[in-house]
Amino acid sequence: MADPERFPEEYWGIEDPRITYIPELEKYAIAYTAYTRDGPGVALMLTKDFHQFERYNVIMQPEDKDAALLPRRINERWALIHRPVSATAAHIWISYSTDMREWGSHKMILKARLGGWWDANKIGLSPPLIETPQGWLMIYHGVKHNGAGVIYRLGLALFDLNNPENCLKRSDEWFFGPEESYELHGDVNKVVFPCGYTIAPDGDTLRIYYGAADSSIALATGSVQSMLAWLK
Numbered sequence: 001m002a003d004p005e006r007f008p009e010e011y012w013g014i015e016d017p018r019i020t021y022i023p024e025l026e027k028y029a030i031a032y033t034a035y036t037r038d039g040p041g042v043a044l045m046l047t048k049d050f051h052q053f054e055r056y057n058v059i060m061q062p063e064d065k066d067a068a069l070l071p072r073r074i075n076e077r078w079a080l081i082h083r084p085v086s087a088t089a090a091h092i093w094i095s096y097s098t099d100m101r102e103w104g105s106h107k108m109i110l111k112a113r114l115g116g117w118w119d120a121n122k123i124g125l126s127p128p129l130i131e132t133p134q135g136w137l138m139i140y141h142g143v144k145h146n147g148a149g150v151i152y153r154l155g156l157a158l159f160d161l162n163n164p165e166n167c168l169k170r171s172d173e174w175f176f177g178p179e180e181s182y183e184l185h186g187d188v189n190k191v192v193f194p195c196g197y198t199i200a201p202d203g204d205t206l207r208i209y210y211g212a213a214d215s216s217i218a219l220a221t222g223s224v225q226s227m228l229a230w231l232k
Helices: 222-231
Strands: 014-022 028-034 037-048 053-060 064-069 078-084 093-097 104-110 123-125 131-134 136-147 150-159 167-170 192-199 205-212 216-223
Touching: 014 064, 014 192, 028 053, 053 078, 053 216, 064 123, 093 222, 104 167, 131 167, 131 222, 136 222, 150 192, 150 222, 216 222
Parallel strands: 037 064
Antiparallel strands: 014 028, 028 037, 028 064, 037 053, 064 078, 078 093, 093 104, 123 136, 131 136, 136 150, 150 167, 192 205, 205 216
């Protein structure tokens, strides 16, 4: 939970933790949004047992969010997916670090489209990337603005395993969006927003936990292989 007295960067609270298990460290990395006095920034903590935490504090200054760590090093460096915000748009970026504290080599890897697309102007990472033999599978959210407000829906992209800056495939259409009443109506209407998943022992069955209309938590079940096939 947020502790603004000891960690002033969490002054307005925390949200959207994305958890990645790091086999090399035998620890879980939790990338989350810390709401500072200057807006949302990306913060990081590590834990083995979810009782004691090693806080790295803010690693990406405001405004930045929707972050997750890759589970292994890429060319001897840790890689972080995140979403900085500019004055006109929000795209998905990758950054690298040798110590998880100082980050650089920033590069945009997925750009929000323009015009009437379902993912125009603003996109962001949803759960952490899924490592598959074909590549890193990304589930990302796109935000469409219209006269009735916004609609949050999910699309897919695939990135090279050894060079995650290289996007191999990207869906033109969204594959999951608000349809049920609890997804269409709530504190923020027409929103599906996942931050986590589990994969069953079969290595394929995917359980995605998501926020519905910012009012409840829901569960969707799918297949990694079916998602990869759909992306083709």
